[in-house]
Amino acid sequence: MAWDAELLRILLVEDDEDDFIITRDLLRAQDRMRCEIDWVATYEAALETISGTRHDVYLVDYRLGAYTGLDVVRAALPGCERAPVILLTGQGDYAVDLEATELGVTDFLLKDRLDPSALERSIRYAYRHHRALRRLRDSEERFALAVRGANDGIWDWDLAENRIHLAERWKAMLGHRHDEVSTDPDEWLGRVHVDDLGRVRHAITAHLEGRSAHFESEHRMRHADGGHRWMFARGVAIRDESGTATRMAGSMSDITSRKAAEERLVHDALHDALTGLPNRALFRDRLALSLRRAERQADHACAVLFLDVDRFKIVNDSLGHDAGDRLLVAVAERLSVCLRAGDTAARLGGDEFTILLEDVRDISEAIRVAERINTALSRHFLVDGRQVFVSVSIGITASRPGHHQPLDLVREADIAMYQAKAQGKAGYAVFDTEMGAAALRRLELETDLRHAIDRGEFEVYY
CATH class of the missing domain: 3.30.70.270 (Reverse transcriptase/Diguanylate cyclase domain)
Structure with missing residues (x-):
């Protein structure tokens, strides 16, 4: 049974046709993912295809003639933001694995350990992980757009008289009627969660003293029902000719739903x-x-x-x-x-x-x-x-x-x-250190044997 209803488009960047056939057959052998695979065999073809065609997942071979799969990532997929990248290699290399991780590559797979299940799992994990991160970015972008057009709960603080005007919408967001909240600034600050109050006061003071261009704070506030709601408050001070702040006004938005969604998305991403x-x-x-x-x-x-x-x-x-x-x-x-x-x-x-x-x-x-x-x-x-x-x-x-x-x-x-x-x-x-040395010796032996095959250094005796 497929784990996703949509058809995944996969681009395989692989310079060896035999390895392409093996990878293609592995994908065909699994039955949990609907996919179609495109294949390019060179670095140049990879750059051209990536720039002109959308794919959901990129499988990139590490060895590509004079180039490497990481060169493809740097040139065409910076940060791997377009879609997840899985690097395929014929032999394990810790330094390559580390560099791939720094470039945003989702997984690093050894070809000789692949089977249909392992490849499908890696693609599934990479695709869903990337989708969770993308949704988190989209959520943040949507909120930024909404904030610019929103006019939720208006507040206006007369610093000279130490009185604050709080609009009806501001009071309603916290479950209060208009006549239940006075003009005392403590009506605002006194409702801020104790764990957030110091940070809010610091942000206000920094702006009033001219150390920030505007006041901005995300914090929890006590609701009339006894619970807390996440609020986003922002404002700007008006100053007299000496630069002293005499008034600060702004608005407050209820971001409880966004915070909950972000927490879910962050959880899913991690x-x-x-x-x-x-x-x-x-x-x-x-x-x-x-x-x-x-x-x-x-x-x-x-x-x-x-x-x-x-x-x-x-x-x-x-x-x-x-x-x-x-x-x-x-x-x-x-x-x-x-x-x-x-x-x-x-x-x-x-x-x-x-x-x-x-x-x-x-x-x-x-x-x-x-x-x-x-x-x-x-x-x-x-x-x-x-x-x-x-x-x-x-x-x-x-x-x-x-x-x-x-x-x-x-x-x-x-x-x-x-x-x-x-x-x-x-x-x-x-x-122990001997295990590490033995693993290194095995890797060096495998490399030497591969080079020996390439150079025709083996002789067969009957």
């Missing part, structure tokens, strides 16, 4: 649509904050766990993608129960999860959490009336002096997770 867990972006931000705290506080450390669900592809293939999604939701719920207050569980995509553990004294605390997770997941899951058993392989790493980049810790935990899988699944492994 959380996984399937499980409701924080997504990759929010996890990276929280990890970055924790690492900055560790730089300031010598006694603070954090740990990262990278989890991959074992045998998940078997569940997907045998019970279907909808059942697989329901299983992922159930796994996410159990993971959340295993964490301490202040820790973060996130879904990176597919069947991969990460966990940030705050204030760990040593790696044994992270190991105990990993063991608690494996115990919790050892119980069966009930999916569509069937008992399903899954486990996770967990990679563990902890922050150390000199660790400043969030992606470094995630990469280390990822490497350790593969070590845990190699040891037999349903277990955990703690990262």
Whole structure:
């Protein structure tokens, strides 16, 4: 069953026809997304097509002859605002992954690990994530236009007499009749939420003292029903010949609905649509904050766990993608129960999860959490009336002096997770420097073998 009624137009930028055919066939093999795929094979053709044709998603190969996929992004898709971009590559490269993230690329996929389900999930996540961000931008733009034409609740403050005129509409927005509110300025400031009052007073003072061009503030105000409403107040002062403010007037708009919508959109942009867990972006931000705290506080450390669900592809293939999604939701719920207050569980995509553990004294605390997770997941899951058993392989790493980049810790935990899988699944492994060196050696060996093939350096003996 398709997850979206509309037909997605996908542009594949790929200089290898065999890889194009493979990607096209992967898209055709999945049945959850309606799409049509256009293909261009060169950097120049990509720039021309992107400038002249609208696409919903861009799949861009990293290697494009003398250019790279990132060159395409810089030249034709700055900030990836037009549509989400997914980078495809034949081999993992952390530096490329990091640069792609900085350019706004939504995902970074290894070709040899792709299957129809993984590709569909990545496109679905990228498309919905981009749509949530676009709706947030549209909401902000619509509000800006509305504010310029609105004339909601007028207020006029006589600073010399310290009296304020509040229009009927101003009073009605807060649930009051005209005769229920006096001309005392405290009728306004006294209704401002205590947590916002200092900020409002500061903005007013800054404008009256000439340190800002106008007064503007978003704050909560007490309604007659006892609740609070979000208000947007703006105004400008009138000054005498000496520059002293004698009067300030403006208007107030009720932005409660917009605030609620923005909070929903921000939540959607920073959380996984399937499980409701924080997504990759929010996890990276929280990890970055924790690492900055560790730089300031010598006694603070954090740990990262990278989890991959074992045998998940078997569940997907045998019970279907909808059942697989329901299983992922159930796994996410159990993971959340295993964490301490202040820790973060996130879904990176597919069947991969990460966990940030705050204030760990040593790696044994992270190991105990990993063991608690494996115990919790050892119980069966009930999916569509069937008992399903899954486990996770967990990679563990902890922050150390000199660790400043969030992606470094995630990469280390990822490497350790593969070590845990190699040891037999349903277990955990703690990262050490030898694991990183071994991963680098494997990457260098793969690169050398590829170069050897290109240079015809192999000889076959019978």
